[in-house]
Amino acid sequence: MTTENPLLFASTEAFGLPAFGALKAEHYRPAFAAAMAENLAEIACIADDPAPPDFENTIAALERSGRLLARVGGVFWNLAATDTTPELQEIERDISGALARHENEILLNAALFSRVDALHARRDALALTEEQARVLELTHKRFLRAGAELDETAKRRMAEISERLANLTTSFAQNVLADEADYLLLLEESDLDGLSEDFRASAAQVAQERGAPGKYGVTLARSSVEIFLQSSTRRDLRETAFRAWASRGETGGATDNRALIAEILRLREERARLNGFANFAAYKLDDTMAKTPTAVRELLDRVWAPALAAAKAERDDLQALAERDGANVAIGAADWRHYAERVRKERYDLDQAELRPYFQLDQMIAAAFHVAKRLFGLSFVEVEGLDLYHPSVRAFDVRDAKGEHVALFLGDYFARPSKRGGAWMSEFRGQENLDERIRPIIVNVLNFSRAPDGAPTLLSLDDARTLFHEFGHALHGMLSDVTYPLVAGTNVARDFVELPSQLYEHWLLEPEILRGFARHAETGAPMPEELLERIQKSRHFNQGFASVEFCASAYVDLDLHESAIDESFNALRFERESLARISMPEEIIMRHRTPHFTHVFAGDGYSAGYYSYLWAETLDADAYEAFLEAGDPFAPDIAERLRRHIYAAGGTQDPADAYVAFRGRMPNVDALLRQRGFAR
Ligand SMILES: [Zn+2]
Numbered sequence: 279m280t281t282e283n284p285l286l287f288a289s290t291e292a293f294g295l296p297a298f299g300a301l302k303a304e305h306y307r308p309a310f311a312a313a314m315a316e317n318l319a320e321i322a323c324i325a326d327d328p329a330p331p332d333f334e335n336t337i338a339a340l341e342r343s344g345r346l347l348a349r350v351g352g353v354f355w356n357l358a359a360t361d362t363t364p365e366l367q368e369i370e371r372d373i374s375g376a377l378a379r380h381e382n383e384i385l386l387n388a389a390l391f392s393r394v395d396a397l398h399a400r401r402d403a404l405a406l407t408e409e410q411a412r413v414l415e416l417t418h419k420r421f422l423r424a425g426a427e428l429d430e431t432a433k434r435r436m437a438e439i440s441e442r443l444a445n446l447t448t449s450f451a452q453n454v455l456a457d458e459a460d461y462l463l464l465l466e467e468s469d470l471d472g473l474s475e476d477f478r479a480s481a482a483q484v485a486q487e488r489g490a491p492g493k494y495g496v497t498l499a500r501s502s503v504e505i506f507l508q509s510s511t512r513r514d515l516r517e518t519a520f521r522a523w524a525s526r527g528e529t530g531g532a533t534d535n536r537a538l539i540a541e542i543l544r545l546r547e548e549r550a551r552l553n554g555f556a557n558f559a560a561y562k563l564d565d566t567m568a569k570t571p572t573a574v575r576e577l578l579d580r581v582w583a584p585a586l587a588a589a590k591a592e593r594d595d596l597q598a599l600a601e602r603d604g605a606n607v608a609i610g611a612a613d614w615r616h617y618a619e620r621v622r623k624e625r626y627d628l629d630q631a632e633l634r635p636y637f638q639l640d641q642m643i644a645a646a647f648h649v650a651k652r653l654f655g656l657s658f659v660e661v662e663g664l665d666l667y668h669p670s671v672r673a674f675d676v677r678d679a680k681g682e683h684v685a686l687f688l689g690d691y692f693a694r695p696s697k698r699g700g701a702w703m704s705e706f707r708g709q710e711n712l713d714e715r716i717r718p719i720i721v722n723v724l725n726f727s728r729a730p731d732g733a734p735t736l737l738s739l740d741d742a743r744t745l746f747h748e749f750g751h752a753l754h755g756m757l758s759d760v761t762y763p764l765v766a767g768t769n770v771a772r773d774f775v776e777l778p779s780q781l782y783e784h785w786l787l788e789p790e791i792l793r794g795f796a797r798h799a800e801t802g803a804p805m806p807e808e809l810l811e812r813i814q815k816s817r818h819f820n821q822g823f824a825s826v827e828f829c830a831s832a833y834v835d836l837d838l839h840e841s842a843i844d845e846s847f848n849a850l851r852f853e854r855e856s857l858a859r860i861s862m863p864e865e866i867i868m869r870h871r872t873p874h875f876t877h878v879f880a881g882d883g884y885s886a887g888y889y890s891y892l893w894a895e896t897l898d899a900d901a902y903e904a905f906l907e908a909g910d911p912f913a914p915d916i917a918e919r920l921r922r923h924i925y926a927a928g929g930t931q932d933p934a935d936a937y938v939a940f941r942g943r944m945p946n947v948d949a950l951l952r953q954r955g956f957a958r
Pocket residue numbers: 747751776779
């Protein structure tokens with residue numbers, strides 16, 4: 279029956295879309311098996327080629343290999359995240375391990391590595407283009423970091439460590455989930471002071487579901503506990519909820535994460551040492567823009583002092599309000615959100631309900647497209663009648679100023695039960711120009727609640743910002759114009775990838791955009807100028823607190839991964855000592871404390887990498903100032919440099935070189951300090 283498996287054949291659909299209508303869950307396993315087998319056959323051809331290695335028969339051949347696997351994976355991982363079923367979830371559990379083993383088989387293939395290594399050794403004599411040299415460098419590094427150069431014993435140990443780490447990090451995540459799921463703060467009618475009608479209704483629902491009808495339940499989900507901490511006037515209850523929230527992962531029972539943390543850290547350190555690095559942070563940062571722990575610390579130190587000063591001033595404001603209230607309290611960690619919310623309302627008079635009618639989804643999509651037209655000359659024409667994977671997904675043919683097809687853009691905007699939470703950009707097909715000009719198929723996935731009965735869907739300001747953020751990632755994929763797939767689109771360093779997205783957020787609040795697109799859903803009137811001003815004015819509110827809680831987590835993450843971990847390691851003592859060194863204020867805790875720091879311990883993505891968001895903010899704040907300095911948020915010459923060196927360049931250059939090519943110099947942290955309201 280494989281002849282009928284649509285995943286195994288090149289697409290004949292419009293724009294090269296997968297044949298979604300013909301796809302069935304039973305197609306994936308045989309397609310993955312066939313794709314992995316084909317890929318291994320390709321690898322064997324390259325590795326066993328009797329001809330001496332050259333760029334074309336080794337590196338370019340690697341770039342041409344695995345295309346079927348990329349195509350099958352492109353369909354599967356997108357649908358598993360956006361339109362999943364129990365069958366897809368089961369395939370997902372099985373296929374993850376199979377794919378990891380498949381990748382190891384390639385990266386630990388000694389014959390293959392010796393060809394890559396030989397080319398790398400004489401790279402300067404190969405007369406490569408700049409992009410080819412970069413692809414060779416990145417490929418070589420990828421093999422090295424997987425342990426290709428180690429002896430057999432060490433390779434086996436690397437494999438053991440990877441497997442054990444996979445188990446430990448999965449347990450870590452499940453423990454945090456369990457602690458969140460198990461907890462319930464039950465409230466009586468008399469405990470509800472300060473809580474809104476909305477919150478009471480959902481808390482009553484929670485209590486009902488947990489077998490306590492007639493009462494009210496607060497959970498440890500951020501959306502529940504944070505609102506409770508902001509609005510409850512009962513200090514004793516805030517303290518109870520806060521303590522439970524802050525101690526997830528250290529409750530002493532079966533879900534306690536402290537022993538897992540010690541083992542994870544020891545294994546990571548061992549892996550780094552096997553690879554010749556002094557510690558895990560040095561190993562992990564080696565392929566980032568920051569490159570070294572020292573560079574990350576320099577950035578954190580620059581932000582820390584002004585953040586601390588701002589947070590102290592904010593605390594004084596909160597304390598003054600509490601005293602004016604006649605409350606005999608010294609502001610503590612469980613009080614901050616409550617008093618901050620009251621200061622925010624008092625000072626800026628900003629109410630979400632007043633803003634929402636001005637942020638209609640369709641208008642915000644049009645606004646994001648408009649900015650892309652002004653900056654990059656792109657136009658977007660909706661394509662009707664395509665066979666897409668869900669009826670609510672929209673498709674746009676993206677063309678450049680000359681009318682040439684640039685990409686197919688899919689917008690999957692609405693929440694549904696079969697979709698994972700959050701927002702992201704992904705691709706069904708990446709861009710490359712290796713053998714032919716292949717243009718990408720990019721998707722933005724969001725989770726907005728659709729308004730009933732055809733009414734316009736309204737967004738919060740944060741939602742609109744998220745839409746612009748993800749569209750920035752989409753442009754990074756769509757404008758990509760490189761030869762080799764390895765360096766296409768968003769295939770860049772982890773601490774660089776948020777630049778195109780965070781930068782794009784800036785244009786949402788440009789007056790030209792708000793005046794043009796933030797129109798009232800019922801009256802069509804543009805947003806009043808005074809409301810526009812209140813939004814601008816409130817931008818720096820509580821930034822001291824936000825910066826302190828973020829940086830504290832980033833410092834501890836780095837400390838944990840730079841230190842030697844021995845038998846006496848104690849996660850809580852370590853955290854305490856680490857925070858004491860930076861004089862952490864008592865009234866604020868880390869945004870993610872160590873026992874529930876899932877960015878760092880529920881997988882490898884952001885280990886020794888929590889700083890990345892701040893690093894990218896250094897770039898986006900400074901990059902946007904290039905437009906401000908020109909006095910034109912759409913200055914054509916700056917936009918063209920931005921397109922060429924950032925949005926279209928993928929990973930063809932070292933990120934620092936790419937940034938300098940755009941800006942003429944390295945980023946300056948002062949722009950970030952101004953963005954956060956810390957300017958001197
Ligand atoms: Zn992002």
